[in-house]
Amino acid sequence: MKFTDLHVAIAGGGSTYTPGIVQAMLHNSDRFPVSKITLYDIDEERNEDMKLIVKYMLENDGYDNVELNATLDPEEAFTGCDFVFSQIRVGGMEMREKDEKIPLSHGLVGQETCGVGGFSYGLRSIKGLLGVVGYVQEYSPDAWILNYTNPETLIAEAIRRQFPNAHMLNACDMTISIEETMARNFGYDRKNWIAQYYGLNHFGWYTSIYDKSLQRDVMPELIEKLRKAPMKIASFNKGDQSWQDAWNKLSKILDYFPDYLPNNYLEYYFFPDIVVEETDSNHTRANMVMDGRLKNTKEMATKIRNKAEGEVLDFDFGEHGQYIVDMATSILNDSHERFMLIQPNMGAIPNLRQDAVVEIPTYVGRLGAEPISMRHPINDFHKGLMEAQNAAEKLLVDGYFEGSYQKVLEAFTLNQTVPSADKAKEVLDDLIIANKGYWPELH
Template structure:
């Protein structure tokens, strides 16, 4: 692997998260010397908007010596690249809106990565990521793929089956978002934390948060603080009431189950009836993003087109971009830094099935991820929840590769946000129609 003149391709280059990733690279050029950046997307308008924004960013920060390209052609995008940062959203926000609103018709959770909406998105994402990984294997087989595309456990399971030798690491930034929000709320420095965590993607628990500076596990005191008072949203979620609702429910979970600190996404599995009741079926999270982050990004691109003055670039995405750049740097320099990743279990959680795709701490170096073993069994409550959800995910992936309506229906029915097989079938049949251009044919 070369260590200079790196070529990075961002798959899903038109994403609103691309500026945060780019800025993180620019802040770390001494450790990660990128000289070429390619934005790859299938949405030409969004990719062109982002090309304007990133070009403006490079010029105004004194990095216009970095070669910048945008393309819809996979051969141009991936040939000769060293790292691929993947953040694709198959179907865009329009399909996310359907993932959220169709389940709500039947009193089911409508959410991007959880419930049957998450499974709907998963079937689209599997196809999209298999395509990206296939292109990378063809045009840049030695490149590392660092994947942010959701739903992560479904992606990890699918790529493991189709491309077992792909140099790919699956990571989710939700754990660091939780950690950063807690740290900012309660006066800690997240960079001092060593976290023990296990689960599936968006479905897990912290068992320890050791603070190196304070020389103690701060998780018990965090739990007590959160039980008494929910967190306030951090600046990277500013103005987004849905995140405040999430932190409120995190405190609710802790008052019921205070032994471990949960991922806030467990609200969809513990309180699906409450979530449905509190959700406006006509204006869901997808609409909030379209009216917020997407519009904001479009406005910035137009300001650049119109040669407007002032502080045009206005982004705060927390640690999202830094996390993926830190992973790439750890691979490049073989530094074995520690990250929360989605990996095959292989005994890391001793009393969970060996082939489960789990989210656990791991060290990352030149040969990829080395998972850290829990070295003890997890509680039956968590194990039972995880086993059911993992079985549902595996059935969904089976259904994708086999084109099996029956297995996808089983997956929908087993999903723990779904109270009835009848509702699972109603939602599935509607989602098949909505996803006719994206899902495999089920029979």
């Protein structure tokens, strides 16, 4: 690995999150000296729009010395790269919309990473990311792959099976988004926090949040504040009512289970009937994103093409971009910073199966992830929930590699948002049709 003149490839370069990642790289150039950025995507129009936006950023921030490329060719994208930041979305927003609306048509949760919609997305993502990792192994086998592609535990399980020696970290920014939103709402500085957390991706709990400046665990007071009143939307989610609904549900979960601070995505497993009842099946989260971030990004590119004057760039992604750049910096400088990562359990949670793919605090250095052991068993309530979800995820990955309809049906049936095998089979059969060409053939 080089220590200067870094080449970073962004897989899913056309993503609306790319500007935030580039901004974080530029603002940390003293720790992370990037000299070449390559945007790789299979959607040429979106990739070229993003190249235009990133070029504008480089020129306006005085980084003309950073080389910028955009390509649809994996060999060109990944040859000679030091880091690959992956944020691909196989099928785009059009398929996300089907992941959400088809389950809802059966009275089931429709969500991109949770429930059967998440499983639908997972079967597409596995295929797409295995392809990206394969290209990296061929063209730059020593490069580090930092993955944001969802659903993370399914991805991590599949990569572990097919590419066990790949230099790869799987991370989700949801925990830091929860923390940042709480900190902004209640007057704390998240940078002073040391969080203890365990679970699966989008399926976990905080056990403590120690504040170094206050010299105490602030989680009990955060729980008390959240039970009194839900958080308000932070600036990086401004105008997005769905996030306010999520924070409302977080407070509701705490009314039932006040001992630990949950990941808000647990609402889909604790209250699936309420979520379905309150969801507009004609205008789901995918439609909100298409009308919001996607439209906004297209307008920015159009303004740049038309040489519009005044403020052109409009994006705020919170800690999303900074988090992945901090991981890369921790690898590069062997600084052993602490992150929440998704990886095989291997005893970190002592009373959970060894090969479960879990999300836990981890130190990151030149050799990759060094997980932090919890030392104590988790309680039966959390353990039972996690074991059922983990078994469903493993069955789904089995189904992918074996092309097994039976295994996928078992995964759908075991998913805790699904009330019966009849519903599981009905929605699976509809999703097979919708995902033709994206999923493996199931027999």
